[in-house]
Amino acid sequence: MPRLILSLIVFTFVISLELPIQAGKRDGHLDVYWIDVEGGAATLIVTPNDESVLIDTGNPGLRDSGRIAEVISKVAGLQSIDHLIVTHYHRDHYGGAEVLSTMLPIRNVYDNGIFANMPDNPGKAYFEFRADKRHVINPGDEIPLREVAVGSPSPKLLCLATRKSFIDPEKVNAADNKAAGSLHRDKDRDGSDNANSIVMLLNFGPFQFFDGGDITWNQEKRLVHPYNLVGEVDVYQVTHHGLDSSNNPIVLSSLKPRVAIMNNGHTKGCAPGVFANLKATSSIDAIYQVHKNLRPDGTVNNVPDDFIANHHEPDKCEGHYIKLSVAKDGRSYTVAIPAHDIQREYQTK
Template sequence: MRVAISLFSSLLVAATASAQPTLDIYHVDVEGGAATLIVSPGRESVLVDAGWPGNGGRDVARIRAAMQAAGISRIDHMITTHYHTDHVGGVPALKAAVPIGQFHDHGPMSPPYAQDYASNYEAYVAVVSDRHTLKPGDTLSLKGAAGGPPVVLSFVAGHGVVHTRAGAPANAACATVAPKPEDPSDNARSLGFTLAYGAFDFFDAGDLTWNVEAKLVCPANTLPKVDVYQVTHHGLDQSNHPLVLQALAPTVAVMNNGAKKGGSPTTVQALKALPSLQALFQLHRNVATGPGDNTTPELIANLDEAPDAGHMVSIHVRADGRYEVVNHRTGDKRAYASNR
């Protein structure tokens, strides 16, 4: 009888633990653009970027599917990392389709606008309300579960500036990596943030490029180690500075690439070489490169260029720092524990 009671108690504890609300992160497939839905244990939501305009409403439909999976009906915070088409272009159509609370971005731009984002920026400004500029050093707190750890987004980059941290350790490796030509595009002004939930950490820097990334780790490293890294700039090698990758030391990386966009072989190999990395997930197989320059097929959400089912990769984090990554194409679930 003691064994039966003990077994029943163990099952009850396990059931109670699994019933606890999780922090949920959905990497929506917007075909080489970006749309990352974050839903706190208290069901407060943040959408980071909204994919492309047009496409017959494809990206809006895929974002709404992620919202349905998360059990929410509105976006409380819309964060636009920067004003390129594949990140901001979907905002007007999304706003027409679902309720959105506060809008956040890296700040107003002044005309004449750069050609690489002019029309999309104007369309965005025309529809946003309650617009708020986020700066390095700012934080955004989300509603957690009763008695659970806080959920905080801490912004480390924005508008070409990075957050400096007093007492950050000097980085002796800085001299070993050369800068690249200056990037005049809006990519270099991308917002970047860490998301902390108890012992779990996540990093997303939009399309932040090499020289601004370097400021996060040189002359001193200001970045924490993280559990999950949203691979910057769809995995292009204009970004993903090697010292940033080393500083973040992720356990899991998720690349929001397209079939023919992102997933540069240099970036894939740099990620695979990280001693900390246990799994690299990709939203798409890069059809222009071979198996050695992609992750393993079971970690790819969409294998074929067409037809494309728009499968997601999602992450579900418990209060104790344990988390599960799901490939929605296969239903495969992989469990990890916080690296802190």
């Protein structure tokens, strides 16, 4: 066979081998992955420009950082983390950062830095892991994402609150929400760093996604009362893995999400009170769980199996992720559990 034809055949074969990695890229969608970090948090946003934003890094050790690196490189086909946001200094959120920084380059880190009266300190290894730039984030800051080509909305990722301070209501044209306050009952104050969580709002055209980290009940009230600083959203990451020290019902009734996604563990989250409040929120059409709740109360405090990514005990867990994909005009989105061939479509509100 002539050498040119042979090398063309080889070249074509190599190209087609590369294709699966490219699939999903450059399709104009904005994707969000809930990576299974066993009851911690690791939410990956991939913009239509293939920029990556990772919110939280799971637990220390190889397991969680390995799963995160695999989704970024093998599933999303990317080589680095452009922006890492660490919502607060608990191990299930910052713990994977140091190891992850040895697996993939991290360009920018956004966190609360070192601040007065820090209730929890992640320590030297966290503050010294490899990253090109570190930024202390403040309410009103926007993560610098590139504009998308004309004809498509550009994603916007805004910090609404952090370290118990909140964005100026005028900056987000926040609606007066004073009546909601009458439904609020204070809970015992959470003195840990949860209350200092960074709260992010992502929008892509009309589509809105809320990630409040582990922000706790009394601070949640301040997000929606006396002004609703968030507005209404499409997708709500169930705050604090579905624990009932968070997920204040006045947040749910103000944000009016259509889809709720809970990054719970096998025995963490899925709190009966949170379930009751989610189910009582009339705007919610679907609740997804990263794990099946295997506690004795799991008979009632679980969604149907085909809304759950992982069903087995920790030692048999396969670490499946949930994937959200927003259409290029932002008007509809799918939620998928690719490992189980499950995919459903929803209209943006």
